Amino acid sequence: MRIVIADDSTTARMFVRRCLEIVGFAGVEMLEAENGKEALEIAKHQPTELIITDLNMPVMDGKTLLKWVKANPRLHDIRVVVVSSVSNPAKAEELLKLGAHAVLVKPLAPPALLEVLGDLLPKKEESDGSASW
Amino acid sequence: MVQLRGNFDASMARAVVETFENLAFMEPARLNGPPPPAPAEEMMAYSLLINEPLQGEIRLRMPRSLVRLTTRTIWSQQDDALQEKMLQDTLAELLNTMVGRFLAELLAEEETFQLGLPEPCICEDLGGEENACIWYFSLDEAVFQVVAIGESLLAIAAAGPPPVAPDSQAPLSF
Numbered sequence: 001m002r003i004v005i006a007d008d009s010t011t012a013r014m015f016v017r018r019c020l021e022i023v024g025f026a027g028v029e030m031l032e033a034e035n036g037k038e039a040l041e042i043a044k045h046q047p048t049e050l051i052i053t054d055l056n057m058p059v060m061d062g063k064t065l066l067k068w069v070k071a072n073p074r075l076h077d078i079r080v081v082v083v084s085s086v087s088n089p090a091k092a093e094e095l096l097k098l099g100a101h102a103v104l105v106k107p108l109a110p111p112a113l114l115e116v117l118g119d120l121l122p123k124k125e126e127s128d129g130s131a132s133w
Numbered sequence: 134m135v136q137l138r139g140n141f142d143a144s145m146a147r148a149v150v151e152t153f154e155n156l157a158f159m160e161p162a163r164l165n166g167p168p169p170p171a172p173a174e175e176m177m178a179y180s181l182l183i184n185e186p187l188q189g190e191i192r193l194r195m196p197r198s199l200v201r202l203t204t205r206t207i208w209s210q211q212d213d214a215l216q217e218k219m220l221q222d223t224l225a226e227l228l229n230t231m232v233g234r235f236l237a238e239l240l241a242e243e244e245t246f247q248l249g250l251p252e253p254c255i256c257e258d259l260g261g262e263e264n265a266c267i268w269y270f271s272l273d274e275a276v277f278q279v280v281a282i283g284e285s286l287l288a289i290a291a292a293g294p295p296p297v298a299p300d301s302q303a304p305l306s307f
Contacts, residue, residue: 008250010219011207011226015156056229056248085233089242105237106230107156 001122002029002046006039006065007054007083016052016083016108023114024121036065043069048078050120055084055091063095070099081116083108135186136241141290145268148234149279152227153272157207161270161277168269168276174198177220179228182249183236189283191235192254193228199275200224225251231279239289266290 003020007013013032020030031046033039037060039051051069055062062082069075082095085106092103102116146163153159178194195203197220204215204223228251236246266281281290 009222009226009229011204011222014208056250058250085230086236086246086248087233088237088240088245091245094245106233107152109155 001050001120002031002048003050003052004031004033004039004042004048005052006033006036006057006062008034008057009054012054012083012106019108019110019113020052022110023117025117028122034059036060036062036068039065040068040075043075043078044072048075050079050081050117052081052083055082055086063098066095066098066100079117079120081113135285136244137239137289138241139239141239141266141286141292142268144238145231145235145279145281148231148238149268149270152231152234153203156227156230157203159203159206159272161272164269164271164276166269167267168271171276174275177224178254179221179224179251180254181228181232181251183232183246183283183286184249185247186240186244187246187283187285187289189281189286191228191232192280192282193224193231193277194280195224195277196275199272199277202273203227221253225253 003025005013005016007016017030020028031042033042035057036053039053040060042048043051051065053062053065062084066080066082069078069080079101080099082100082103083106084103087103087105095103104112104116150161150163153161175197176194177197177200178192180190180192183189183191200220200223201212201215204210204220205212207223208219229248232248240246264282264287266287268279270277270279281287
């Protein structure tokens with residue numbers, strides 16, 4: 001399994017990575033991208049199950065990344081979770097219509113992540129799936 | 134016309150406190166006014182533009198020592214492992230997150246908003262500035278400030294708490 005974390009902030013990427021590890025994705029390969037374009041390139045060349053992306057990024061923002069992923073038949077099935085500080089109900093609805101699996105608000109909290117990604121957790125032999133916060 | 138649902142002052146105060154609590158596991162306390170004069174300390178500041186639906190700017194200005202402490206806490210690193218880039222990034226992400234929370238609470242649910250990207254700024258103490266709204270917070274014996282600049286933002290601040298709507302579900306217009 002491979003996860004791509006896209007955010008122009010190294011602090012935010014680290015925080016997402018830590019949350020993923022807490023909810024049970026420790027040991028899963030996580031690649032980091034500084035913008036949507038980098039994330040898209042990774043996904044095109046390396047099979048990816050999940051992209052967790054910020055919205056507001058230079059070069060290519062998260063909404064554009066989402067559109068590109070969902071428009072590409074080879075990438076269409078990748079689950080895209082948006083984690084952003086610029087999210088409110090109206091924005092979330094727009095992103096969900098574009099194909100986002102979930103829209104979460106910064107700062108990310110492990111329980112919120114677990115709620116939307118629980119079914120992707122590695123099997124028991126890889127991780128016990130326990131989550132505490 | 135921008136639709137509002139939250140209180141300008143309280144929304145920012147809450148956004149700042151919740152951002153520090155959730156991102157850095159630290160609890161700043163809001164001060165009622167400017168702190169008493171203290172020895173000069175090197176400050177760091179970042180600025181973030183609000184582009185839509187209001188136009189304005191929010192600045193976060195913190196003593197460098199407090200930025201170091203916050204960064205160390207978030208990254209779980211020893212002080213000597215911290216790099217300048219990490220300090221800058223931490224300050225930028227704190228600002229980005231708190232402004233997002235502030236607008237999400239201030240604006241009506243159907244209002245979307247657009248932010249610029251956080252940028253470092255030379256930010257003098259704006260304590261005596263009339264064209265700015267300033268919030269002061271204490272954290273670990275240091276004081277930092279959040280500053281709002283821009284006519285449309287300040288007009289909301291000057292208007293004070295929104296009146297109680299006849300229908301509490303109805304957003305308030307400004």
